[in-house]
Amino acid sequence: MLLGKQIMVSELNPKPIVLKIGGSAITFKEKPLTPNLRVMKRIAKEIAKAKVSRLLIVHGGGSFGHPIAREYAINEGFKDQTQNLGFCWTHNAMVTLNSLFVNMLIQHCIPAVGVAPSSCILTKHGRIHIFHDKAITKFFEASFVPVLYGDAVMDLAKGFSILSGDQLVSNLALRFEARRIIMGVDVDGLYTADPKEETGANLIPELTLEELKELEKSLRKSQTVDVTGGMLGKVRELIPVVEKGISVSIVNATKPNRIYNALKNKKALGTYIQKG
């Protein structure tokens, strides 16, 4: 009887999957403020088909968030009042992208609810410091799918900052004890070099925590640019998560069925990071 009850409870309340959808997948990176509705729609279909219970989604900014945030140096914190409108533009562009993506998810019968990070999170020196997560907890309990995003947020040390979707993924996974993290990006996974720049770049299919740390250390020592095309900075955010035993799949969200397979925990092209 006890076993039966335990199974039931775990089925009702399994640990969540945290799914990141990169901004470069759901927007046209070279065209400011232009959503890629075709990819958004396919991803929505795959999420609906996978029928995962307890899902938390985070999306990036792509051509909605990054160009304006960069122009006004929002990530460097408050320097003068001229940045304030840039902060506003950045946040509102992200709200717009969120409403488009959430709309697509609801159209595919996913009970998605946009959650505005800047309304409930404050950073300090760019790191999450206060996170009022009561609403997200309640959304979860009622079977909703919270959809957060990289955002311009208030910062207790430097006025304001950019909270990246990647930091959010890591924080949410630890906070809600995720069973897995899926990072949907615009390449096939983690490479030995930037696949967009070098033809000899090789996909790394599997990585242990130790291997990941070694890679991170050697890159940090060499003081060069990130040869993996900025991917390591992303993965670095995930080291504390993998340390807690949460596995990470990095897959290509721009290619059909990669997100679906990752959600169903089926092996497919991508990089799999596990503690060891």
Next chain:
Amino acid sequence: MLLGKQIMVSELNPKPIVLKIGGSAITFKEKPLTPNLRVMKRIAKEIAKAKVSRLLIVHGGGSFGHPIAREYAINEGFKDQTQNLGFCWTHNAMVTLNSLFVNMLIQHCIPAVGVAPSSCILTKHGRIHIFHDKAITKFFEASFVPVLYGDAVMDLAKGFSILSGDQLVSNLALRFEARRIIMGVDVDGLYTADPKEETGANLIPELTLEELKELEKSLRKSQTVDVTGGMLGKVRELIPVVEKGISVSIVNATKPNRIYNALKNKKALGTYIQKG
């Protein structure tokens, strides 16, 4: 010296004005999901021209929020899973309207930041129970203009509920010790009867708290429909605010310069409610 410093502080941190913009002003009420961009633009211009320091804006749902919320009976709380998508549609429609209005405000150089009520507020039996207002406080300190809205929110007693923009106005005014409240609606103020239904309806230019309470009591006793066209329900929400000495102006947001004059505290057509 002390006096000088006190004045400086009060100039830097005057009490805020809470400005409500009715959904029926910034949307076409009869056309689902259709914003009235012309009125939005004029209101944005008037707010920019008034140059008010410390402003808090709340807008209603109009044809974005109300039809879907009504169809799925969101305000009655959770009854079955079929309502969940209705909750999602309602919230996302409000996010969309918010991003349109905030975009218009930023275009007019107002440092507006959308704040999602459902991300930081939980109700209980439909009344605000938990309100994480730290982000709003920080936005204020940095001279931003937070823009909230009536929203579908999680409710600790009945699952979910509708948090009206009017309840939000009242709560924010008390919470941030507002100096004044301005209610922008789609009629000239509070009438003795519904001006949209009866030609003999007279505008009430001024009302004391006692007169307001008398009116509310007589209507409640007669158990009839609200003869003022739903306006009294709105004003009823404001009774505790007026009791605290905060004055309320009800003006027509669909007519030029009414919002501007109210922001500048100039007398113009409308209803003025004061403690007495």
